[in-house]
Amino acid sequence: MIKIAPSILSADFINLGRDIDSVSNADIIHFDVMDGLFVPNLSFGLPVLKAVRAYTDMEIDAHLMIERPIRYVEGFCRAGADIVTIHVEADNISEISRAIDIIRARGKKAGLAIKPGTGVGAIAPFLSRLDQVLCMTVEPGFGGQSLRMDVLPKVREVRKMITDYGYDCDVAVDGGVNRITGKLCAEAGANVLVNGTGIFEAKDRGTYIEELRGELSPYFDI
Numbered sequence: 001m002i003k004i005a006p007s008i009l010s011a012d013f014i015n016l017g018r019d020i021d022s023v024s025n026a027d028i029i030h031f032d033v034m035d036g037l038f039v040p041n042l043s044f045g046l047p048v049l050k051a052v053r054a055y056t057d058m059e060i061d062a063h064l065m066i067e068r069p070i071r072y073v074e075g076f077c078r079a080g081a082d083i084v085t086i087h088v089e090a091d092n093i094s095e096i097s098r099a100i101d102i103i104r105a106r107g108k109k110a111g112l113a114i115k116p117g118t119g120v121g122a123i124a125p126f127l128s129r130l131d132q133v134l135c136m137t138v139e140p141g142f143g144g145q146s147l148r149m150d151v152l153p154k155v156r157e158v159r160k161m162i163t164d165y166g167y168d169c170d171v172a173v174d175g176g177v178n179r180i181t182g183k184l185c186a187e188a189g190a191n192v193l194v195n196g197t198g199i200f201e202a203k204d205r206g207t208y209i210e211e212l213r214g215e216l217s218p219y220f221d222i
């Protein structure tokens with residue numbers, strides 16, 4: 001099933017509640033957390049997540065673009081994330097593994113993100129415990145960039161690996177997704193489309209989301 005995940009990094013923070021309402025026909029609220037170290041930018045964190053959790057029943061994916069995420073995964077679970085997605089590049093194998101265990105022990109979905117330059121081999125040791133692999137289709141840190149076409153073969157490889165092992169795991173793409181690039185991603189095997197700029201700049205966000213979902217569903221027939 002195709003899932004649309006609006007990234008509220010592109011929302012109007014003064015009117016965050018109103019903007020969340022405007023995308024309520026989407027599937028997942030994508031919540032981008034940046035620490036100024038793992039990526040050269042800062043965004044928002046736990047207090048904002050608590051407020052968003054109290055406001056909406058939608059599924060929330062906390063995409064942690066932070067160094068040593070093990071320090072905070074418990075906090076993001078407690079603050080109300082349904083999915084906690086950490087970066088495989090953000091710590092060593094054993095700490096990433098422990099962080100995934102903490103997320104799962106809290107009854108939450110575990111996601112693992114990979115930057116454009118990271119190969120699929122990096123996620124292999126964790127795959128059996130993951131609910132989502134998130135392929136960054138831009139360098140993480142900023143919204144509004146163009147999707148990197150060179151990541152698409154990797155999306156295909158990730159989907160193949162999941163299918164070959166028979167795992168039940170979403171494949172997400174994040175960065176530069178629009179109605180054109182979204183089709184290429186879905187065709188490559190992505191079923192979660194994160195989209196910030198495109199959705200929040202649309203005149204009618206609800207319609208944009210429906211059209212995007214409708215256009216992409218035929219490409220995802222696994």
Ligand code: DX5
Pocket residue numbers: 007009010030032063138139140141142143144145174175176177194195196197198
């Ligand atoms: C980038 C973030 C993305 C970003 C997507 O580091 O992880 O979620 O906000 O936004 P667009 O759709 O504008 O590329």
Ligand code: ZN
Pocket residue numbers: 007030031032063174194
């Ligand atoms: Zn993101």
